[in-house]
C-alpha cells in the first residue's frame with residue numbers, strides 16, 4: 001500500500017492536491033468515497049495456506065492490527081505522498097514514533113549527536129533513557145554548526161535534528177549537517193512537525209528518516225494523538241518490526257481522524273502562517289516583548305537558511321515577555337481567541353508558556369540550561385481572521401500595561417481565568 005507518488009499518478013500534483021488524494025486513489029468496499037474505519041483486531045482465513053502466505057508477507061493482506069491495518073495503511077500512504085517517501089509507519093503518538101525510531105536504530109555502545117533545543121520529550125529520551133541503555137548522547141548548541149560538525153566527526157551513529165525547534169524556533173542547516181553525517185556513515189533523523197510537509201521535505205535534503213507528531217498540524221484539530229515516520233522501504237522495515245513488537249500501533253479511529261485532518265493541511269497552514277507573520281511583526285514592535293522568535297523575520301539569526309530550505313516559515317511564533325512569568329500570568333488570561341493549552345497545530349490559536357507546555361517535563365535548572373526563560377510564550381496561530389488575532393493581542397497588551405501601573409492593584413485582581421475569557 002505504501003507507494004511513492006510516481007506510482008499513484010500524483011507525481012506532478014502540488015501539495016494542495018496531494019493532501020486530498022494521497023493514499024486515497026483506491027477503491028473502497030461499497031464504493032465508499034471515504035476511507036473506512038476498519039475496526040478489527042484480527043483478519044480471518046479459511047485457507048490455511050493463504051493465511052500462512054500473508055503472515056510471511058508473501059501475499060498481500062492483513063493478519064493482526066498491531067502489525068498492519070487497512071485504515072492505518074491509507075494514512076501511511078498519504079504521508080508517503082506528502083514527503084515523497086517510499087514507505088511510512090504510523091504510531092500511537094509523536095513520542096511513540098520518536099522513541100521507536102531511536103530504539104530501532106541505536107544500541108549499546110553507539111553514539112547519537114543532537115542539539116540542545118528539541119521537543120521536551122525527545123530531550124528526556126536523550127538525557128534519561130538512552131544513557132541508561134548505554135548509548136552516548138551529545139547535545140550541541142543549536143546555533144553552533146561548527147560544534148555539531150566537530151561532534152559528528154568524532155564518531156556518530158545517529159544525527160538527530162529538529163528544525164524549526166520547539167519552542168525557540170531555531171533553524172538548523174539540514175544539508176550542511178547531512179553532509180557531515182554522511183562522512184562518518186551516520187543515519188540522519190529529522191523531526192519535521194513544526195515545518196509540516198507543506199513547508200519542508202527533509203528527505204529531499206538528504207535526511208534518512210522523517211518524523212511527525214500527527215497530533216499537531218497534520219491532524220490539525222487538536223482531537224487526536226498520532227505519530228508518523230517515513231523513509232526508505234529498508235529503513236521502515238526496521239521501524240515497522242519494532243512497532244510490531246513494542247506495540248505502539250495507531251488505532252484505526254485515530255488514523256481516520258488524521259486522514260480527514262490532512263485533507264485541509266494546505267489550506268490551514270497557508271492561512272496560519274500568513275497570520276503568524278503578522279503577529280510576529282506586531283510582537284517585534286511591542287515594548288513589553290523582549291524578543292521574538294520567528295524564522296520568517298529578516299532579523300532571525302538563521303533567516304537565510306530558513307529561506308533556502310523551507311517554502312514557508314510555519315505557524316508557530318514564540319516571544320519573551322518583559323517581567324517573566326508575572327507578565328505571562330497577566331497577559332494570557334486576557335486573550336479572547338486563544339486556548340491556553342499544551343497543544344499546537346490546531347485550527348484554534350493556542351498560547352502556552354514553555355514552562356507548562358513543551359518543557360513541562362524539565363526542571364527550572366534544566367530549562368535555563370536549555371536557554372528557555374520563564375517569560376517565553378509559544379503561540380500556535382490558528383485559522384481565525386488575521387485582524388481578529390492582532391486586535392486580540394493588542395487589547396491584551398493594553399490591559400497588561402494598565403495593570404502594571406503603580407495604582408492598578410484593583411484592576412489586576414479582575415484578571416479572569418483563561419477559559420472564561422475565551423468564551
Ligand SMILES: *Cc1c(COP(=O)(O)O)cnc(C)c1O
Pocket residue numbers: 093094095096098119121162166191193194213214215216225226227
Ligand atoms: C508534540 C511534539 C512531539 C510529540 O508528539 P506527541 O504526539 O505529543 O507525542 C514531538 N516533536 C514535536 C516537535 C512536537 O511538537
